Amino acid sequence: MATSVEVQDKRRTGTKRFISGVIEGFYGRPWTMEQRTELFKREQKWGLNTYLYAPKDDYKHRMYWRDLYSPEEAEQLVALITAAKQHNVDFIYAISPGLDITFSNRKEVAALKRKLDQDRPTELIPKLRGVLTNPNCEFHPNFVAIHTFATWCKACPDGSARDVEMGDEEQDPCYSPHKALILALTDWLQVFLSTDQPTVCFRKEPSDDEPMQTDLGEGSYVPGPGENPLYTAEPLTLDDLKLLSDLFYLPYEHGFIARTMLQELDWLKSHSHAAAVKTDKTPEWYSRAQRFDDMCEAVAQMFNRLSNAPNRSILYDLYNYICDIKSGVTLAQVYVKSLGGLGKPSAQLMGADPEPWGFRGGLSGEFQRMLPGHGKRDLFKHPPKTAVYCIRPYCPEDQMEVQRIFMEMQRQRPSKADAMIQPQPPLISDMLSRGDISPSPQCALILEDEMGVCGYMLALTDAKAAAANIQRDTGHPGLEDFPSLVTGQVLPRVSDPSPVKHMIGQMLSTIKSSGSRGVFCELGHCERRMLDFYAKLGSFNPIKMAGLPHDVIALGSSL
Incomplete structure (x- = not known):
């Protein structure tokens, strides 16, 4: 089997030389001179023959293309070209004047030619036959991509192979993507296992006051039982x-x-x-x-x-x-x-x-x-239709819809056998939802989806008057610390918690602006969805409130 250098020499002797190599043409921090030299070594070893210089963050390659390189910059380019030649790699300089060049301006064209004359030779047209790969800005992760590309070029030295798909090993008898990948990973493993810098040992002279200390000279660290497994000795x-x-x-x-x-x-x-x-x-x-x-x-x-x-x-x-x-x-x-x-x-x-x-x-x-609670609208395989919700102010025409939602959610509450024997104290929140009392100004919101009204949020900035009407103790510390009340319901078809959180947040902001020091809500133990909504806000906690039925709890939030 011919070596990579022999294959390259055979290509040079032919009239139709196949160009194969790497373009440094990405945006971002360019590669260092050391990385480019390492690339030339790899290209020579793998049988590639060309390097095209076109880093977009070289200002004089693109943005300031009219400016000639300084003597120091030109010297650095010459050193790079020399390194390429030492490894049998052709250096091609590219220039990108497309940002602001005026092609109809003779001075612009002359400036472009002058720049090209500074950087070696333009006899490129007869050589336009080949494939160059354009990797990304991180130098080391490109190892596998360039390696497998070189394997493809070796298998098809004249570039006659078809484009191949990963996973279909029968498309091309000369090139196997899977085998090329394993070959690249095997070589890459050796690079991983080789140190990228010499081991340096720093020692201090021993003294009576301080024992001798060493660094990187006493062997590798092996973790003890129960220690962080990140510091593993396994290769x-x-x-x-x-x-x-x-x-x-x-x-x-x-x-x-x-x-x-x-x-x-x-x-x-x-x-x-x-x-x-x-x-x-x-x-x-x-x-x-x-x-x-x-x-x-x-x-x-x-x-x-x-x-x-x-x-x-x-x-x-x-x-x-x-x-x-x-x-x-x-x-x-x-x-x-x-x-x-x-x-x-x-x-x-x-x-x-x-x-x-x-x-x-x-x-x-x-x-x-x-995962739950994150990106429900963009699942991996079967994304559901995205629901669109609208939050708007309550208007008098919405009263029947609010009552309908309230009654529907009431029917889902479990019935109690002793409800007919022992009447339960009324709830201010139920009276507000039924329309027995009106919400405070700017304290009523409606939630709509594509099917219509699907939820609501109502509030009283001062619930003491309503509490007095149902003979609750208005002097109770609960009402003193949490004088405002908020209540709301959403239909089961509202699976997204976000609009409910937005409604509650907007309502709390309105109540706070009224000067209230705190707000509470009344919820039955069976109202798991609304309890979950309030609990996830993080600011609502159980509080004591006089006059509540035994199966109803109050959650309060300081404003």
Whole structure:
């Protein structure tokens, strides 16, 4: 088999030389001179022959393209070109004048030619035959992409191969995407395991006052029992890199393990009732939950071993990505354990009403959007229709709709056998909902969806008068500390808690502006949804209030 250099020499002798190599053409911080030199070494080793210089953050390449390079800058470019030649790599300089050039202006064209004359030779047109890959700004994570590209170029030295899809190994008999990936990961593992800087030992002279101290000269640290597993002595493995590549497979496409994890999470979530109530699917649910947990643990172990790889430069380029994916997987793992009763309830793993910029991308974002209380409108596989809600002020015509919703929610309350024998004290909130008393000005809101009115929120800035009418003790400390009352109901079809939170928040703001020092609400023990709404606000707590039925509690919030 011909070596990469021999293959390259054969290409040079042909009349139709195939160009293959790398473009440094991304936006962001350009690569360093050391990284570019390392790239030339890799290109020579892998059989690539071209480097195109076009970093967008080189101002004189793009924004200030008219300006010639200073002698110092030109000297640096010459050194880069020399390094490329030493590794049999052709250096091509690119210029990007498209931001503000006027092509009809002769002076502009002359300036462009002058710049090109400074930077070597323009006999490019006869050589326009080949493929260059344009990687991203983090130098080290591009290893696999450039390596597999080089493998493809070796398999098809004249560029005659068709475009191939990952996963279909029969498309091209000369090139196997899977084998190319394993070959790249095997070579990458050696880079991970090699130190990127010499080990330095700093020693202090021994003295009577201070014992001798050493750094990095006494061997690697091995954790004791119960210590943080992040500081593991286990080396990174090829399986770890396979898992890493599977989690960051291709743009908008996940690898096999990643797809499996998402499918398992989707199934476990859809069949969570099997964990709560024994059914014929209960054994299967726990079996698949254990399988999902094992996959999550593999991700965590990969993160730990990669975090302790000797080559810190690669880790620094990758850390934000692997930390993000570990976070998303860990949240999903905790959620599944809570479904199976193996952990604390996690209905609020993330914010219930996230801002758009709070969403992650990639696989971690997929996990994030599948968890409860976060991104319900953007699930992984079957997104439901998005409900649109409108919050508006109450008007007199809404009284019948408010009464209808109140009566419908009343019918869902469990009936009591002794209700006919022992009358219960009336509730101010019920009187307000029935229309027996009117809400205070600007203290009534209506919630609407596409089907019509689906909820309401009413308030009294001073509930003492209403309490006196039903013979409650208006001097009770409860009414003194919490003189205002708020009440509301939403129909069961309102599954999103966000609009209710907005209504309550808006109502509390209005009550506070009236000068009230506190607000309370009256809720039956059976009104679990509204109790949950108020509890999640974090500011409502149980309080004592005179004259309430035994099955009704009062929640108060200081303003």
